Amino acid sequence: MTPANRRLVIIHNPTSGMRNKSRFSKALLGLAETQCEVEILKTSGPGHATMLTEELVGRKGPDLVLVAAGGDGTVSEILNGLKDCNIPLGVIPLGTANVLARELGVGVSIKKAVDTLVTASPVPVFTAFANEKRFLLMLGAGYDSLAVAALRSDQKKRFGAMAYVLAAMRVISGYRNMNLEVEVNGVRHRAGSVIITKAKYYGGPFVIAPDCGIETPRLAVLVLKGSGIVNAIRYGGALLANRLDSLPDVEVVVTDKPVSLTSAAEFPCQCDGDGGLATPIEVSLDPQPIMMLRRSC
Numbered sequence: 001m002t003p004a005n006r007r008l009v010i011i012h013n014p015t016s017g018m019r020n021k022s023r024f025s026k027a028l029l030g031l032a033e034t035q036c037e038v039e040i041l042k043t044s045g046p047g048h049a050t051m052l053t054e055e056l057v058g059r060k061g062p063d064l065v066l067v068a069a070g071g072d073g074t075v076s077e078i079l080n081g082l083k084d085c086n087i088p089l090g091v092i093p094l095g096t097a098n099v100l101a102r103e104l105g106v107g108v109s110i111k112k113a114v115d116t117l118v119t120a121s122p123v124p125v126f127t128a129f130a131n132e133k134r135f136l137l138m139l140g141a142g143y144d145s146l147a148v149a150a151l152r153s154d155q156k157k158r159f160g161a162m163a164y165v166l167a168a169m170r171v172i173s174g175y176r177n178m179n180l181e182v183e184v185n186g187v188r189h190r191a192g193s194v195i196i197t198k199a200k201y202y203g204g205p206f207v208i209a210p211d212c213g214i215e216t217p218r219l220a221v222l223v224l225k226g227s228g229i230v231n232a233i234r235y236g237g238a239l240l241a242n243r244l245d246s247l248p249d250v251e252v253v254v255t256d257k258p259v260s261l262t263s264a265a266e267f268p269c270q271c272d273g274d275g276g277l278a279t280p281i282e283v284s285l286d287p288q289p290i291m292m293l294r295r296s297c
């Protein structure tokens with residue numbers, strides 16, 4: 001793939017994040033100064049990015065790049081439309097947490113995103129499945145999935161990442177014991193919360209799995225033993241200090257084998273920051289990579 005003359009098909013979620021319009025305009029202005037050809041498709045609601053991607057995968061051409069302009073939820077929808085196809089995927093980070101953009105070395109910088117879309121070479125990136133759903137970052141059950149389930153979109157627009165904390169505070173005290181069980185490498189663990197991650201980052205710039213990353217075909221399973229509000233505050237503080245994985249009641253198991261997550265009663269899960277899944281869940285790595293544009297260091 002040559003750096004110049006790329007054909008970028010941008011799937012834009014106009015509702016992602018907080019300063020979507022101005023950040024997207026800045027990206028388009030940056031791209032207008034390059035040789036790239038740009039086509040923009042706007043999403044009209046949940047699930048639309050998957051449909052748009054499914055329509056696009058038939059297109060051929062060595063210089064075609066699919067671009068997700070949105071947050072991790074938009075990328076996740078695109079990913080689930082990208083079946084059996086090697087069109088490289090890039091990002092313009094317009095979301096709230098933008099974990100994938102951080103994994104790709106772009107962070108929240110529009111300038112770096114534009115530069116990456118125009119010049120980076122595609123690299124293989126490994127995805128995983130949570131039952132039928134393909135994901136790139138993480139699956140969570142416990143504190144984070146309850147927060148996602150209780151999240152109000154008006155608060156997300158006003159408060160950004162803080163809206164997750166507000167949502168968590170509304171629901172967590174109601175759950176004293178979440179009775180989750182995760183089986184990894186043939187060993188069963190009881191847990192208050194579980195995070196099964198492919199990614200190194202979580203919830204924004206916070207590192208929870210230093211030995212993982214989207215280019216590595218490996219999962220880290222974080223088993224958080226405690227539950228209740230006091231432990232939520234402890235875990236939250238450790239996450240902000242990038243120390244969640246070193247707490248004595250957080251066990252980390254790394255694997256490349258399938259992981260199963262169950263609970264006494266059906267429990268909501270979050271996958272790449274969106275709800276919709278519930279236990280029981282089987283997580284497995286896809287050995288076939290997809291191609292993504294990663295910023296070179």
Ligand SMILES: Nc1ncnc2c1ncn2[C@@H]1O[C@H](COP(=O)(O)OP(=O)(O)OP(=O)(O)O)[C@@H](O)[C@H]1O
Pocket residue numbers: 013014015016017018043044045046047048070071072073074075077094095096097098099272273274
């Ligand atoms: N036009 C639309 N109107 C309402 N919702 C939409 C529209 N287009 C897409 N969506 C939904 O918006 C959801 C959230 O978008 P996205 O994840 O990109 O932003 P975010 O939640 O702010 O960012 P992040 O996931 O990084 O925190 C997507 O999962 C998608 O289902």
